[in-house]
Amino acid sequence: MKQNIYDNDIFYQAYLDLRLNSTGLNDVLEIPAFRSLLPENLTGMRILDLGCGFGQACSRYASQGAAKVIGVDISKKMISRAKQIYRHENIEYVCLPIEDIGFPREEFDLVLSSLAFHYIADLKNVLERILYCLKNNGFLIFSQEHPVATAKQIPDGWCKNENGEKMHWILDDYNDEGIRKQNWLIKDVIKYHRTMSTIMNTLIGCGFKIVKVLEPTPIKEAEIINKDLKNERRRPPFLMIKAQKGQSSTHSCRRERV
Amino acid sequence: MKQNIYDNDIFYQAYLDLRLNSTGLNDVLEIPAFRSLLPENLTGMRILDLGCGFGQACSRYASQGAAKVIGVDISKKMISRAKQIYRHENIEYVCLPIEDIGFPREEFDLVLSSLAFHYIADLKNVLERILYCLKNNGFLIFSQEHPVATAKQIPDGWCKNENGEKMHWILDDYNDEGIRKQNWLIKDVIKYHRTMSTIMNTLIGCGFKIVKVLEPTPIKEAEIINKDLKNERRRPPFLMIKAQKGQSSTHSCRRERV
Numbered sequence: 286m287k288q289n290i291y292d293n294d295i296f297y298q299a300y301l302d303l304r305l306n307s308t309g310l311n312d313v314l315e316i317p318a319f320r321s322l323l324p325e326n327l328t329g330m331r332i333l334d335l336g337c338g339f340g341q342a343c344s345r346y347a348s349q350g351a352a353k354v355i356g357v358d359i360s361k362k363m364i365s366r367a368k369q370i371y372r373h374e375n376i377e378y379v380c381l382p383i384e385d386i387g388f389p390r391e392e393f394d395l396v397l398s399s400l401a402f403h404y405i406a407d408l409k410n411v412l413e414r415i416l417y418c419l420k421n422n423g424f425l426i427f428s429q430e431h432p433v434a435t436a437k438q439i440p441d442g443w444c445k446n447e448n449g450e451k452m453h454w455i456l457d458d459y460n461d462e463g464i465r466k467q468n469w470l471i472k473d474v475i476k477y478h479r480t481m482s483t484i485m486n487t488l489i490g491c492g493f494k495i496v497k498v499l500e501p502t503p504i505k506e507a508e509i510i511n512k513d514l515k516n517e518r519r520r521p522p523f524l525m526i527k528a529q530k531g532q533s534s535t536h537s538c539r540r541e542r543v
Numbered sequence: 544m545k546q547n548i549y550d551n552d553i554f555y556q557a558y559l560d561l562r563l564n565s566t567g568l569n570d571v572l573e574i575p576a577f578r579s580l581l582p583e584n585l586t587g588m589r590i591l592d593l594g595c596g597f598g599q600a601c602s603r604y605a606s607q608g609a610a611k612v613i614g615v616d617i618s619k620k621m622i623s624r625a626k627q628i629y630r631h632e633n634i635e636y637v638c639l640p641i642e643d644i645g646f647p648r649e650e651f652d653l654v655l656s657s658l659a660f661h662y663i664a665d666l667k668n669v670l671e672r673i674l675y676c677l678k679n680n681g682f683l684i685f686s687q688e689h690p691v692a693t694a695k696q697i698p699d700g701w702c703k704n705e706n707g708e709k710m711h712w713i714l715d716d717y718n719d720e721g722i723r724k725q726n727w728l729i730k731d732v733i734k735y736h737r738t739m740s741t742i743m744n745t746l747i748g749c750g751f752k753i754v755k756v757l758e759p760t761p762i763k764e765a766e767i768i769n770k771d772l773k774n775e776r777r778r779p780p781f782l783m784i785k786a787q788k789g790q791s792s793t794h795s796c797r798r799e800r801v
Binding site: 437453455456457460461481482485486496498499500502519520 | 715744
């Protein structure tokens with residue numbers, strides 16, 4: 286199922302407000318950690334950004350010297366905004382579900398995806414398509430909601446006392462993988478819960494080598510300003526993985542261009 | 544800190560009662576999952592079992608054709624019992640803390656460890672010693688308590704309602720790694736909490752390749768007999784990793800025999 290919540294008017298506006306007007310978890314936690322996994326020098330690289338949203342990251346990669354950046358997003362609204370705001374001669378934006386990508390063989394040095402994989406029903410399908418268009422020894426770097434954050438389908442994962450204080454994180458249903466409906470900006474956003482081991486083994490099974498795993502916590506400067514961020518240390522909100530395509534990976538996961 | 548709870552008389556007797564007289568989680572969950580990671584044919588293999596306890600697994604490996612099995616345990620009582628009950632011409636039992644192993648270079652095809660690593664303070668030290676005595680392309684297979692099970696230091700990890708029913712698993716303090724004191728058979732057993740990412744990155748940093756990750760659930764036959772085992776699906780009790788020594792690993796982690 287290819288979900289396009291970002292073209293829902295209410296969701297889209299709420300999402301823009303969140304990303305543009307606040308210093309949310311993305312800015313103090315997800316983005317710094319994600320950047321720490323990128324190669325130091327992007328000069329001349331060919332990069333694919335899956336779930337590029339309104340193109341902020343694509344623009345950064347292009348300004349850092351990437352030879353080509355392709356941003357893919359299912360949302361017409363997002364792609365339209367990206368084309369307006371983050372134009373660059375080396376960036377191409379494509380409105381397409383991640384599940385349908387079909388780029389030429391060994392086209393990219395890097396495939397990146399920030400907080401999109403928990404919306405994907407068939408991870409193996411997407412990983413095979415990524416492998417196909419990734420160069421040998423190229424890297425896939427992605428972040429997603431952490432399995433302990435997606436496991437239990439509830440409006441709020443924190444168990445709170447009568448004063449609203451966060452007592453502990455509620456973990457349940459961990460090994461029952463599948464759809465989770467969550468209220469996030471709008472009602473019934475569909476996410477897919479997969480365990481840590483399923484994510485790892487799917488990567489390895491496709492032919493990726495796990496290079497680094499992060500369960501990032503907020504940067505210290507932000508924790509000093511916003512004490513509430515300390516709660517993000519109490520359970521991991523995000524999972525990030527850097528994986529490398531091995532030279533033997535192409536055989537098992539070769540795939541015709543779609 | 545090398546903890547030797549197994550030579551505590553009360554602990555030792557309680558542990559034997561648990562392992563010999565019940566069908567606990569080990570039998571229906573940890574042991575079957577662990578065996579699924581072993582090579583199908585152990586014939587002629589040289590195997591090191593770290594935290595071998597009273598030698599049950601060593602005996603199995605020997606009876607399956609292993610050329611040499613060395614069982615290491617810190618507990619004199621356990622080693623003494625192993626030597627009595629699970630004697631075999633191909634098994635050698637050594638009473639030694641895991642942290643102090645110093646076997647010859649590239650001595651073993653397999654290094655195995657069942658539910659012992661959460662007692663180890665310095666994982667990197669142990670992994671380097673394992674790498675040294677493991678052959679190139681040899682495997683380390685280990686299980687330990689899952690990070691979501693060791694994270695919060697409390698007598699019982701389940702949040703229960705007034706009727707004693709398990710409502711959900713309590714997760715907290717995940718990113719604060721270090722000592723956890725738990726009451727298990729005796730008071731104040733010391734375990735070391737490490738995050739999933741720390742465990743993975745320590746393995747990778749030493750030169751291991753992650754081959755498979757398991758967060759096992761009970762075997763179905765056992766779940767039918769004991770309905771309460773379904774709770775073990777609600778949060779992962781154990782983490783198991785199969786990792787391979789790459790040919791380039793020896794350089795960074797070479798270590799003199801201790």
